Amino acid sequence: MAKMGFSAQTSAFRPSSFYPQYFWLCRSGTRFCSFNASTKVFSRLDGSEPQSVNNLLSNGTLNVDLLELKRGSSYSTSQYDRSERRENAFMYPPLNKPSEHEIWSGGITAGHTASDWVKVTEDYKMKRRPFAINRSANIEILRQDKIADKDKSGRSNVYEGEGEGLSKKEREYVGNLGLARGTCVSHDRASVIHVRRDPESYTNDSEKKVVKQSQLMPQGVNSLKNYGHKGSITCMDSIPDEKDPDMTNGKSVSCDGYDEIITENIATAEATELRKRLSKVYDKVLVVDSITAAEQVVNMLTNQYKNHIHACDTEACIDLNFTHTFVANIDVKEETPVDHGEIICFSIYSGSGADFGDGKSCIWVDVLDGGGRELLTVFAPFFEDGSIKKVWHNYSFDYHVIENYGLKVDGFFADTMHMARLWNSARRTEGGYSLEALTGDSEVMSDAKRGPGEEVIGKVSMKTIFGRRKLRMDGSVGKLIIIPPVEDLQRVERELWICYSALDSIGTLKLYQSLEKKLLKRCWILDGQYKGSMFKFYQQYMCPFGELLVKMEAEGMLVDRDFLSEIERVAKAEQLVSAARFRKWASKYCPDAKYMNVGSDAQLRQLFFGGIQNRKDPNEFLPVEKEFRVPNIDNIIEEGKKSPTKYCKITLRKPDGVDIETDKYTASGWPSVSGDVLKNLAGKVSAEFDFVDEDIDEELTETATKRLSEENETPPSEDRDTSAYGAAYAAFGGGQAGIEACHAIAALCEVCSIDSLISNFILPLQGNHISGKEGRIHCSLNINTETGRLSARRPNLQNQPALEKDRYKIRQAFVAAPGNSLIVADYGQLELRILAHLANCESMLNAFKAGGDFHSRTAMNMYPHIREAVERKDVHLEWHPQPGEDGPPAPLLYAFASVKRKAKMLNFSIAIWETTVGLARDWKVSREEAQKTVDLWYSDRKEVLLWQDERKKQARRFQFVDTLLGRARHFPSLKNASSAHKAHIDRAAINTPVQGSAADVAMCAMLEISKNTRLKVLGWRLLLQVHDEVILEGPTESAEEAKTIVVECMSKPFNGENILRVDLSVDAKCAQNWYSAK
Incomplete structure (x- = not known):
């Protein structure tokens, strides 16, 4: 026998599964x-x-x-x-x-x-x-x-x-x-x-x-x-x-073929078995790659099988699971699918009862190469027919990428992702709602229809089937798993790709069948009365709501990019000024601090805590001084060098005689320099300082300094009350040195705050990846919280800065199109009104019926001395000016501002079951004092305490609680929960009915608005929901009429009625931008 033909010696091998025979x-x-x-x-x-x-x-x-x-x-x-x-x-x-x-x-x-x-x-x-x-x-x-x-x-x-x-x-x-x-x-x-x-x-x-x-x-x-x-x-x-x-x-x-580094295919027993199971799908699939074949199939879909339920689910090549439209040239984690992405194939599964030839019940359509757009257009009669029922998984993505080709999508019948969330809202921590996770769960798929001997095959992970381990530069196998572009997979591993992609639509229909049966078995109880099954609830509320959200995403919001560009310039100028103030101060104690990177935690830690002992390892100390490499922005020529280098070295050390105490540490045991720590050091003082670096642009400095001066109060002199100063005041010896330290660190806090606004809001809103061709931002709206509240991403428009912190008026960038206006309508104290209804609390119901400022009435009921002052008319809860009156006849309750703030915080904290430990931390008081304040709140609202105890008992006994409309949140982990986890479940059992019911109200209000015929005739469209607020856009000439209709719809959201024991207060305004309507 000849030896093997390799120059290097090789070890023989014969894997146990040695098949085939070479x-x-x-x-x-x-x-x-x-x-x-x-x-x-x-x-x-x-x-x-x-x-x-x-x-x-x-x-x-x-x-x-x-x-x-x-x-x-x-x-x-x-x-x-x-x-x-x-x-x-x-x-x-x-x-x-x-x-x-x-x-x-x-x-x-x-x-x-x-x-x-x-x-x-x-x-x-x-x-x-x-x-x-x-x-x-x-x-x-x-x-x-x-x-x-x-x-x-x-x-x-x-x-x-x-x-x-x-x-x-x-x-x-x-x-x-x-x-x-x-x-x-x-x-x-x-x-x-x-x-x-x-x-x-x-x-x-x-x-x-x-x-x-x-x-x-x-x-x-x-x-x-x-x-x-x-x-x-x-x-x-x-x-x-x-x-x-x-x-x-x-x-x-x-x-x-893949334009990548040579990779190692993942070889596991799981992958082998999955490929084996996956290959069984091919016999069910009819490949359509010509106009003639497409026309024949569409004729059968729109006639012979018109009454079938058709699954058209999508998927992308990353971790998200989308429909059966495989999309190229899009990063699904970062980009909106509106006006982005190209369809390379799609599939339709019409159930085992359909036969498109040779017993094939699933259609796979190749639209990757030449003629793909024409082939997709042939399917327009199917996609646009509203009488043909279509089921999707993550309908939003498919809707947008199909409409990118000029087709309209109608006939939406169900989104299995929303159905799964309705059936079990706790899966986010138990596998999630991806098509792979759901179809791979035997419990979820237990009610799917099966033919004789038929096996229900779940969606297969793309990473498992097509993943390749990237090789390192030395040729060894790395840990990083990469997936080739979907276009290459479709061309190169065609048959396996067809099986893989067709399985998604097959799995979607099987998933729908199983979830439909599960929801049909579950009773829908509304206000103690049987209303049918939860599948009926889905059809009545969540199905039309899901379709509405997709249309809102398609509308998007217009953004004024010129305004964003201007506030970006201003923000960066202010950031430079604040950074210069801090460096100038720090250089008094450490000369090299003039060149430090104020965004570096390591450098800040060295400056504030040099020489400190590590909390986890007593034998480890932060050096007293340390050398850092920073950009050589001043073109400094180091000793022995002929020209300036790109980087230069600086040495940072803690100021002599300064000992800053801290109680917050990182996981590695070093003192934290987080925003909270810096704010504690600075206290409640302005970022004003007496000197600025000379080398900053004078015009920018003047503009930014003037703006900062207008926003911040003048720093108090030494003989004023020093209670506003933070921990740095004492650490730097008090007096002028302590004042300067607090203001300098406040300037550092400004740098961090401005950087957050720039990176999280100003810059992302200018990105092309989240906007369509018309310059409108299209965020993704999702029902993926356990309470049912909406969330948003790409971008998260629900995470706009609070009005009091929106120093650059970022909301002003969201504008109406020329000739249009925005209507911004907001519920007033929605969650508190729902709590009053659910608990049937007489005190809260009376307070809402009396009107006025609810938090002031809470303070009055909690503290007898305030009630007495109101009864004596020494103070008023509120004042409405009358003609000829210059001011209130007596001081308002705002004279008791600190008490009112506590009452307001309690109102919202108790509604979500905030602990006394958290309140004590927020108020900076002892736990006992916080408990006394909480007891004062409950003393006038005993019904709330009773209702909260009942919800906790319900969760422990039945492992679920429900919302106003009857949606359930389950707690399957309660049986084996630790004491800490049980406390978390108790809190969830209390806040879910409140927050979930608020989500029910908002959903019904949006459905009422979308159904209103008059608003449609006037041309008004819903754009966005942010918590308890909705935004619409339409013609300016009908804005006032539309606003009145919107308020009516939101006040009576349940098919024109209000089923609550308390009125729903709605505040609405018309304006040209979001900020002006607040």
Whole structure:
């Protein structure tokens, strides 16, 4: 037996699942060689005598695809052990497992053996074409007439003879392999067989070069499987280039077809099993890739199967699970799908009762390459027919990317993501709501319809099926898993991709069927009365609400980018001024602080806490002084240098005699320099300071300083009350030094605050990735909180800065289009009104009925001395000016401002079950004092305390609580919960009915607004919901009429009625921008 054809020694291997009966050995960075498992195995490829070309051809056509492996005889391998100076032999028994293979659809004639072959590629202008070079001594060939029956693709170009069809570099490479006479098959689209590389690596003791081992992996019951256009089975690799030194030292090269570093396919038992199960899907799928076929299918969808429920779910190549529209050229985590992304394929599953030919019930449509847009347009009658019921998973994404092509999407019947959240709102921490997580959960899918012997296959992870481990520069396998672009997967691993993508629509319909049954089994109880099933609730409320949210996303909000650009310039100028103030102060104690990076935690920690002991490790100390490398913005020329370098070194140290105490530490044991710590050091003082760096632009300095002076009060002099100063006042010795320290650190806080506004709001709102072609921002609105409240992302418009902190009036950037206005309508104390209703609290109900400032009335009821002052008319709760009156006849309750603030905080804190520990921390009082204040609040509202106790008992007994409309939040983890987790569940059991009911009210109000015929006629559209606030846009001339209608809809949101015991207060304004309407 000849030794293996490798220059380096290799270790023999035979995986336990050695099937099919041949394997590959690969030396990193060189080339692939494969060996058959017949009796004549391990023939040396390079340098051996070329075999007759007649053994390779049948009437001039290479028969690679129609070969079956022959059951081999016993065989052995050997390895020379240098350390022991002996040769180790390994004997393997015969492979007697039957060999059954199927290429595309037909069977293979028995008795054929697989050929030895190597793979070369041509790398030309980043477009790589695969070639298979075939050589064997033991091949039986079918006649041409039999081959023609099997070769259905008609896309193979066959080259015969000495290197025909190869580039010069390829011919040279073939010659070096001893394959002067060979056959090459090139393809328009690559056919790839999945390669598994053994996780172990074998290293030669002398050369220490990794030798990787690979095995062709069986796909389902078929060991050889074609995943591209029908053609020869090939493997991805690259041609060694003599000019490329990396090819000689084991380093990685470009991966053929994917424009990535060569990667290792993930090879696990899970992946093998998943691919096997996935291959079963192909028989159900009809591939549509022509106008004629599309027209036939659409005719059946809109006529014969019109009354079926059709699943059209989508998915993207990242962690999100979308419909059956695979989309290219979009980052789904960052970009809005409105006016972004390109559809490469989509699928429709009409249930097992549909038959589009040969028993195929699922349609897979290829729209990747030329003619894709026309093919998609053929399906317009299906997508735009509102009478055809369509089910989606994450409907939002599919709706937008389909409408990007000019099609309208109608007939929305269900979003299985929303149905799953209605069925179990606690899954966010128990697997989530992705299609993969839901269809892979046997409990979720237990009610799905199954035919005789049918297996419900869940969505398969793209990472598991198509993920590749990226190789490190030294050729070893890295941990990073990458997924090739979906366009490449569709072209290269076509059949597997079709199975993978078609499974999503199949899984979506199965998921819908299961969730429908589960929701039908669950009762819908509203105000103690049976209203039907929760599926009826979904159809009545959540289904139309889901469709409304998608249309709101499509509308978007117009943004004034010129305004954003201007406030960005102002913000950066103020940031420079504040940073300069801090550096100037710090340089008095440490000269190099003039050049420090004020955004560096390490440098700030060194300046404030140098020399401090580590809290976790008493033997570790922060050095008293430390050297840092910072940008050389002043072009300083260091000693011994002739010119300034890009970076320079500075030394920072803590000011002498300063000892700053802290009680907040990082996880590593060092003092924290977070925003809270800095604010505690600064206290409640302004960022004003007496001097500014001379080298900052004078115009910017003057503008920013003037603005800061207007916003902040003048710093108090030494003889004033120092209670406003923070901890830095005493740490720096009090007096003028302490005052300067507090103001300097306040300036540092300004730097952090401005940076947050710039990075979180001002800059993101100017990005093209979140806006459409018309300059409108299209955020994603999601029902993905456990209480049912909406959340927003890309961007999170619900996270706008509070009005009192919106120093740059960011909301002013959200404007109406020319000729239009905005209506901003907001509920007043919605959650408190819902709490009053749910608890039937007489005191709260009376306070709301009396009107006026609710928080002032709370303070009056809590504190007898305030009530007495009101009764004596020494103070008034509120005052409404009358003609001729210049001011109130008596001081308002605002004279008791601190008491009112406590009452306001209690109102909202108790509604969400804030603990006394948290209140004590917020008020900076003892826990006992905080508890006394809480007891004062409950003394007048005993019904609230009773209601809260009942909710906790309900959660512990039944493991769920419900909202105003009957939505349930479940607590499945309660049985095995720790005491801390039980306390968390108690809090959730109290705030869920309040916050969840507020979400119910907002949802119903938005549905009322969207259904209002008059608003539609006037041209008003909902744009956004932010907590208890809604924003609409429409013609300015009808703004006042529309505002009145909006207030009416929100005041009576339940089909024109208000089912609460208390009125719903709504404040609405019309304006040209969001800020002016607040």
